[in-house]
Amino acid sequence: MRIASLLPAATEIVGALGLEDQLVAVTFECDHPVGIRDRRPVVVDTALPPGLDPGAIDAVVRDCVARGLPMYELDRDALAAIDPDLILTQDLCRVCALPSGAVDEALATIGCSADVLSIDPHTVAEVLDAITAVGRRAGATAAAARLVAELDARLDAVAAAVAGRPRRSALVLEWTDPPFVAGHWVPELIRRAGGEPVGCVDGGRSTTIGWDEVAAAAVEVVVVAPCGFGLGAAVEQAGAVLDRLPAVPVVAIDSASYVVRAGPRLVDGVEALAWALHPGAVPEPPPGRVARVR
Template identity: 50%
Template sequence: MYDGRRVVSLLPSATEILFAIGAGDDVVGVTFECDEPAHARTVARVVSNSALPEGLSPSQIDAFVAARMAAGEDIYHLDRAALAGLDATLVVTQDLCAVCAVDVSEVHDALDFLQCKAQVLTTDPHTLEEVWASIEAIGAATGRSAAAERLASSLRGRVGAVRSSVAGMGTPRCAILEWTDPAFSPGHWVPEMIETAGGLSVLGDAGEKSRRLSWDEVAGSRPDVVVVAPCGFGLAESARLASEVVAAGVLPPDVPVWAVDANASFARPGPRLADGVEALARILHPSLGSPDPAMARPARA
């Protein structure tokens, strides 16, 4: 009889962390968005879904989310029927963003309803160091402390190496757009990523939430570089939205505009944030060489 841990991950970043530290075989439940590694949704049961209709434009998504939040309605739902029978011993969730995953209160309600005594590990990182610490916390909760500590140490080393490599190279003004219609500033760890990569975040502050912006505010921030990193979008979709923003003429003329894989390396608090820092350093400091084309591409050089 299997007597190991049975983990339900309600965050794509947590799923990525669990597999990265060798706890993938313990994962029995994931969300519909858990796509790293790609096979996560085939080896574990999908236990949450979204109320967000498919095919909406960024402005329609913003309106839908705003209406749901104003009505006190959740964006994500925990499927109690799918959760039942998994005999989970650990549920990893978040209390960071109401529009990013199942609300932690719904998790507790569902576990109570199912009379499940699983431990609930809630992560709430706002900075890069808190992201690395969350990896260690997940490792401790799954009996993978050594692997988690090695991973967190390597990520600290990588971002530290980036910081050292850009020292003395100047501080270009960088505007990252976390959404494009309407425009939103970057939040939480993303401004810190800019600073670590040797830039100055001109729209958002490290550790703070993102906020809605006017295009006059974006232009008035006098960016040297604009990076389009819409939450929930991969590189292809980000590139399309960046091209639309350029075509709309709402950005300062002649400023380079880049699109990045926001899902992989900016929006999710997981190991690949280090990839994002490395890509940003090359975007902000071209003398370092071009960023990985699988992670970033120019919309306007």
């Protein structure tokens, strides 16, 4: 089967199922399996200018949304030439990835009859269901079942490790200029890690919050997890929190890999957050995943 992944999380799922050799197209953001975008044609690129700081990115995104402009560019000619059997996409967030509506329109234009699977989870359980769905469509049902069982076992191990410990209140910032509190499955990640999320919307979209509200939340820890960015950028953006909340512990995490991407590595994110919230309860994660900034 020829699989075109137009979503980084889907690329990660395909790789975890052992189907990397069936991937025939990816996006500019696909970085797992490592180096995959260097080995496969990239058919989705960003329409955002390079080199913007968080405030400027927010301004451009708001303008694009208000004017109905695309934030991603699909190379229709390349996709037509590749002629995939299965296309993996999403409708969860038009800011995060190319929406499936744009894919359907493109397929109609180029005359492609590929099967399209939209991956739109709102909870960890639905992320695991998405793995099952990809496995079923790609003919890897047994591999998907094994992977889901392994991920479930690791989540159970974290739950056992943090059971009985005080649940530290945590505010997760998905952006810092302006500040956004995370939604979708992120509050659940905090709970599974032994924390109590504050200000988050379970299963909903991330929402803006004022710095005065952040200060008034009286949380025990702030987790800086900027959407689409790695640990280095998270540590850098954590500076905004250090200045405004001088007495609150601050944790930075590689959000792009372990928090906002609806793939198998969300479980790595739960393990990393459990280590940050409850030192000693679980093994320390490998370098590059999470850091205690203060």
